[in-house]
Amino acid sequence: MTLAIQRPTLLIDEAICRSNIQRMKERADSAGIIFRPHFKTHQSAQIGAWFREAGVEKITVSSVEMAQYFSQHGWYDITIAFPYNPLEASAIDLLARDIKLGILIESEGALAHAAKHLSSPIHYWIKIDVGTGRTGIDERHFEMLSKLRKSSNSNHHCAGVLAHAGHTYQQLDMNSVRKIFEESLRLLNAAREMIGGDILLSYGDTPTCSFLTDWTGVDEMRPGNFVFYDTMQYDFGSCSVENIAVCMVCPVVAIHQDRNEAVIYGGAVHFSKDFIDREEGKYGILVKLTDNTWEKQPSGGLIRLSQEHGIISGDPDYIRSLRIGDLVGILPIHSCLTADLQGSYLSLSGNVIAKMTKV
Amino acid sequence: MTLAIQRPTLLIDEAICRSNIQRMKERADSAGIIFRPHFKTHQSAQIGAWFREAGVEKITVSSVEMAQYFSQHGWYDITIAFPYNPLEASAIDLLARDIKLGILIESEGALAHAAKHLSSPIHYWIKIDVGTGRTGIDERHFEMLSKLRKSSNSNHHCAGVLAHAGHTYQQLDMNSVRKIFEESLRLLNAAREMIGGDILLSYGDTPTCSFLTDWTGVDEMRPGNFVFYDTMQYDFGSCSVENIAVCMVCPVVAIHQDRNEAVIYGGAVHFSKDFIDREEGKYGILVKLTDNTWEKQPSGGLIRLSQEHGIISGDPDYIRSLRIGDLVGILPIHSCLTADLQGSYLSLSGNVIAKMTKV
Numbered sequence: 001m002t003l004a005i006q007r008p009t010l011l012i013d014e015a016i017c018r019s020n021i022q023r024m025k026e027r028a029d030s031a032g033i034i035f036r037p038h039f040k041t042h043q044s045a046q047i048g049a050w051f052r053e054a055g056v057e058k059i060t061v062s063s064v065e066m067a068q069y070f071s072q073h074g075w076y077d078i079t080i081a082f083p084y085n086p087l088e089a090s091a092i093d094l095l096a097r098d099i100k101l102g103i104l105i106e107s108e109g110a111l112a113h114a115a116k117h118l119s120s121p122i123h124y125w126i127k128i129d130v131g132t133g134r135t136g137i138d139e140r141h142f143e144m145l146s147k148l149r150k151s152s153n154s155n156h157h158c159a160g161v162l163a164h165a166g167h168t169y170q171q172l173d174m175n176s177v178r179k180i181f182e183e184s185l186r187l188l189n190a191a192r193e194m195i196g197g198d199i200l201l202s203y204g205d206t207p208t209c210s211f212l213t214d215w216t217g218v219d220e221m222r223p224g225n226f227v228f229y230d231t232m233q234y235d236f237g238s239c240s241v242e243n244i245a246v247c248m249v250c251p252v253v254a255i256h257q258d259r260n261e262a263v264i265y266g267g268a269v270h271f272s273k274d275f276i277d278r279e280e281g282k283y284g285i286l287v288k289l290t291d292n293t294w295e296k297q298p299s300g301g302l303i304r305l306s307q308e309h310g311i312i313s314g315d316p317d318y319i320r321s322l323r324i325g326d327l328v329g330i331l332p333i334h335s336c337l338t339a340d341l342q343g344s345y346l347s348l349s350g351n352v353i354a355k356m357t358k359v
Numbered sequence: 360m361t362l363a364i365q366r367p368t369l370l371i372d373e374a375i376c377r378s379n380i381q382r383m384k385e386r387a388d389s390a391g392i393i394f395r396p397h398f399k400t401h402q403s404a405q406i407g408a409w410f411r412e413a414g415v416e417k418i419t420v421s422s423v424e425m426a427q428y429f430s431q432h433g434w435y436d437i438t439i440a441f442p443y444n445p446l447e448a449s450a451i452d453l454l455a456r457d458i459k460l461g462i463l464i465e466s467e468g469a470l471a472h473a474a475k476h477l478s479s480p481i482h483y484w485i486k487i488d489v490g491t492g493r494t495g496i497d498e499r500h501f502e503m504l505s506k507l508r509k510s511s512n513s514n515h516h517c518a519g520v521l522a523h524a525g526h527t528y529q530q531l532d533m534n535s536v537r538k539i540f541e542e543s544l545r546l547l548n549a550a551r552e553m554i555g556g557d558i559l560l561s562y563g564d565t566p567t568c569s570f571l572t573d574w575t576g577v578d579e580m581r582p583g584n585f586v587f588y589d590t591m592q593y594d595f596g597s598c599s600v601e602n603i604a605v606c607m608v609c610p611v612v613a614i615h616q617d618r619n620e621a622v623i624y625g626g627a628v629h630f631s632k633d634f635i636d637r638e639e640g641k642y643g644i645l646v647k648l649t650d651n652t653w654e655k656q657p658s659g660g661l662i663r664l665s666q667e668h669g670i671i672s673g674d675p676d677y678i679r680s681l682r683i684g685d686l687v688g689i690l691p692i693h694s695c696l697t698a699d700l701q702g703s704y705l706s707l708s709g710n711v712i713a714k715m716t717k718v
Contacts, residue, residue, distance in 0.1 A: 006444070082624070087366075135612075254466065263494050274632045327446075340666070
């Protein structure tokens with residue numbers, strides 16, 4: 001690694017990113033559906049520009065602040081895929097004056113509040129729970145969908161039904177993805193029928209969007225994580241290790257040869273404490289760094305995290321080869337949360353890639 | 360709650376904070392030992408000032424950036440309680456020109472590198488592993504301590520032996536704290552003897568510092584979390600719920616009465632995904648907000664988190680009383696990581712409390 005990295009740094013391989021974007025765009029195009037990628041994963045105007053160059057014009061975000069940020073960077077068609085927050089009504093209203101804004105509604109109360117407090121044109125999506133049990137209207141309550149059909153505000157239009165199948169976040173094969181998809185489609189169609197009218201059906205999560213080829217019945221896909229992928233998606237089978245576009249580069253600060261472990265500068269405040277149960281490193285895959293990139297060969301894992309410390313475990317010979325002040329690479333378990341924790345990213349050629357920051 | 364909160368916001372009760380600081384300062388004073396609190400929990404110059412007003416002059420931090428930040432805010436005696444990172448040598452050297460800087464050493468390689476690359480005066484502490492198995496020299500390798508006794512750089516002095524008993528992070532009683540403390544003291548004394556000379560013994564973690572009254576044999580304590588405390592420390596028995604000085608205030612965005620759950624705007628990017636196994640809400644305790652503070656009565660818990668969503672579960676009547684756009688309070692599971700995720704904090708009187716931000 002010839003890059004002058006001194007602290008935990010998220011390295012981004014632009015070529016892999018762009019090819020992940022291109023591949024997903026082609027999947028959507030060949031299915032003939034709208035591609036509205038979720039930008040919560042990268043939160044970066046510069047990476048957003050790579051999407052635009054691939055022909056993307058519509059995006060999804062997860063907060064009003066993120067919608068403001070991307071609107072300031074020239075995006076005009078944004079869905080905030082998070083339940084309408086009445087407390088942010090003014091900010092939403094202001095934003096919807098300038099751009100085509102979609103929001104999520106899942107109750108009469110939310111629809112009525114929006115109708116009263118948002119004077120700008122609003123495209124609202126009705127959130128359907130397709131089995132994740134987080135947000136959205138589940139099948140037992142579909143009778144209330146008729147009440148969400150129309151807003152009392154003539155500027156507000158129902159755009160469609162929308163779902164996120166969060167329960168695909170597990171080890172998958174084509175068959176199980178298709179089963180979840182078919183059940184989701186049944187529910188979304190039933191919901192759409194209950195609402196009536198010419199409305200769209202929006203679906204998507206990275207595992208499904210990575211596996212599924214036949215999208216009949218769906219109008220729009222909204223994957224997010226695929227732009228980077230990560231160890232979790234690799235374990236789920238959504239991607240190969242070569243598709244992972246991000247690598248946390250961390251200094252080695254202590255070696256414990258007798259435990260086959262080394263301590264790195266890189267902890268929960270850099271990676272997040274998200275994890276999945278996996279034999280070798282529940283927080284990520286250890287890879288070797290070469291020149292300005294990383295070898296696509298797992299050689300151990302990130303097994304423990306405290307606030308600033310990480311513990312890596314690896315092959316005894318590899319651990320023996322390490323010296324303090326060396327840099328090691330980790331493919332993070334969940335790139336969305338790892339990326340969120342960064343102030344900025346670094347490209348393989350050493351350029352800072354700016355992103356949204358917290359206020 | 361009369362504060363104009365629209366998004367997830369970490370509310371800080373200054374009075375509780377100050378009383379946590381005062382109480383711990385008094386514990387150190389009455390034990391006759393140095394109080395060097397860890398500032399990684401709050402990362403705020405303004406909260407640092409509350410410590411200064413309580414008579415604190417020496418502090419601990421967990422990164423070079425944090426040392427730079429607090430040095431810029433008038434702190435002159437700082438220990439970076441993280442293994443020396445050779446890649447940050449220039450920044451460390453620069454800092455040590457201006458302030459009394461302590462660093463952590465745990466290998467001959469690190470000591471030699473520091474000797475060669477840091478020309479400024481350095482106080483180095485030798486990190487001892489007292490059973491946590493993270494960093495530090497463990498008993499089987501104590502023979503190598505003699506090699507760390509003296510630096511080849513006459514500007515560098517061994518300040519003492521230092522340990523963090525991370526394995527106290529569990530449910531505790533006075534007896535188990537004392538057992539861990541006694542074993543740690545045995546190891547630290549053995550290490551000090553091996554090194555020789557007039558050096559100090561530095562110890563401390565919030566559970567031990569909250570329980571232990573007899574500090575005979577220790578020269579310095581370095582707790583951090585106690586300034587805020589949190590649900591985890593409450594469960595460990597380190598504090599009462601009245602001692603918890605921070606509360607995440609989050610908008611309710613959806614109600615699922617049939618599951619006795621509500622969805623809040625407040626997810627992994629606000630709380631962190633750290634958790635402990637506890638029956639009611641592994642990510643935190645749900646409390647009711649009253650005027651500009653919170654009731655010290657648990658009324659449910661934060662049970663699931665995704666990137667921006669949180670799911671709270673509570674008493675059916677309480678969930679029934681909620682409306683979208685209401686604010687709820689959560690005492691976070693791990694305040695250090697929750698605080699790290701904030702751009703700033705809010706006081707009960709509605710003032711923004713600034714903190715370090717990520718670059």
